Amino acid sequence: MIFERAQGKMNVASLVERKTRFAVLFRNNDRSTTHLMDKLMTVMEPLLQTARKSITFDRGIEFGNGAS
Numbered sequence: 001m002i003f004e005r006a007q008g009k010m011n012v013a014s015l016v017e018r019k020t021r022f023a024v025l026f027r028n029n030d031r032s033t034t035h036l037m038d039k040l041m042t043v044m045e046p047l048l049q050t051a052r053k054s055i056t057f058d059r060g061i062e063f064g065n066g067a068s
Contacts, residue, residue: 015043018054
């Protein structure tokens, strides 16, 4: 998949649990920090607390300055 800025703000975010390598991919319709953090909380809610502690994610531009 290729996501170009000219095609909009949509992308795919990935979360990976570090110990088991369990991966979660989800569609992100907007690269803004606020939107992504809201979506991230929704996606992580069903995970066990121990899995939430060892989750890592991609380092996209939405994490660059804390606000968009």
